[in-house]
Amino acid sequence: xxxxxxxxxxxxxxxxxxxxxxxxxxxxxxxxxxxxxxxxxxxxxxxxxxxxxxxxxxxxxxxxxxxxxxxxxxxxxxxxxxxxxxxxxxxxxxxxxxxxxxxxxxxxxxxxxxxxxxxxxxxxxxxxxxxxxxxxxxxxxxxxxxxxxxxxxxxxxxxxxxxxxxxxxxxxxx
Numbered sequence: 001x002x003x004x005x006x007x008x009x010x011x012x013x014x015x016x017x018x019x020x021x022x023x024x025x026x027x028x029x030x031x032x033x034x035x036x037x038x039x040x041x042x043x044x045x046x047x048x049x050x051x052x053x054x055x056x057x058x059x060x061x062x063x064x065x066x067x068x069x070x071x072x073x074x075x076x077x078x079x080x081x082x083x084x085x086x087x088x089x090x091x092x093x094x095x096x097x098x099x100x101x102x103x104x105x106x107x108x109x110x111x112x113x114x115x116x117x118x119x120x121x122x123x124x125x126x127x128x129x130x131x132x133x134x135x136x137x138x139x140x141x142x143x144x145x146x147x148x149x150x151x152x153x154x155x156x157x158x159x160x161x162x163x164x165x166x167x168x169x170x171x172x173x174x
Contacts, residue, residue, distance in 0.1 A: 026121040028057050028079065031146055036064050039144045039162045043116045045069040052076065052114040054106040054121065054129070059086040059099075061118050066098040073099045074113070076106040111136045120146035127151075134167070141167045 031039075039061070045051055047070035053061040056075025059082075065071040077083040083103045090099045102109055107129070111117060114137060121129065126148045133143055133153065143153060143165040153165040 026055055026125050028055075028082065029120065030057060031061065031120050033060065033064075035146055035162065036061050037068070038159060039118055039146060040065055040069055040116075042157070042159055042162050042164045043118070043142045043144045045071050045116055047071060049115040050074065050113050051116045051118060052111055054117060054119040056086060056101065057082055059089050059101075062086075062099050062101075063089065063093065063095065065116075066095050067093075071098075071116075074102060075099065076102045076104065076109050078103070078105050107132065112138065115141055117141065117143045118145075119143075121148060123148045137167045139167055143167070 040051070043051075045065055049065075049069075049071040051062065051065040051069075051071045051073045053065075053073065053075045056062055056077045057079075059075055062073035062075040065073045075086055077086060080103070083101060086101045090096055090101065111132070117133065117137065119126070119129070126145060130150050130152050133150070137143070142156075143150065145163045145165070147161050149155075149163050150165055154168055156164045156166050158164065
């Protein structure tokens with residue numbers, strides 16, 4: 001009986017967690033590790049870069065950016081469970097010096113520090129996000145999106161569902 005109650009509570013929390021993020025911009029659908037590597041490679045991420053992952057989920061993008069590419073990374077997550085998961089994971093992996101997690105809505109976050117922004121959102125969320133990227137990211141910053149596009153940004157290239165954009169001086173604030 002005790003275990004059934006715990007299982008029901010955990011299931012309710014999981015359902016609330018999934019529906020909460022869906023209402024706020026996109027449901028949580030984990031990016032495959034193959035796509036994570038494709039996106040970071042497409043953006044030519046390196047040790048001098050700061051990578052922001054908007055809706056970082058379980059942290060796989062920022063962890064890979066830090067461990068495999070040597071970048072510093074910032075994840076922004078609105079779901080409290082995934083935020084806590086990321087905090088625990090980067091502590092266990094001893095990546096606190098390279099990765100920071102921000103709890104909250106990425107629409108309210110300051111993205112000016114980003115050299116690379118990654119996202120896997122919905123098209124409607126990308127449409128709303130485009131102006132923020134255009135005004136906050138500096139010239140030369142890269143944006144990589146999984147599946148969904150940014151029609152008003154300068155597309156550099158795409159590769160198997162990953163879209164790379166580069167901010168120009170006309171788009172970004174200096």
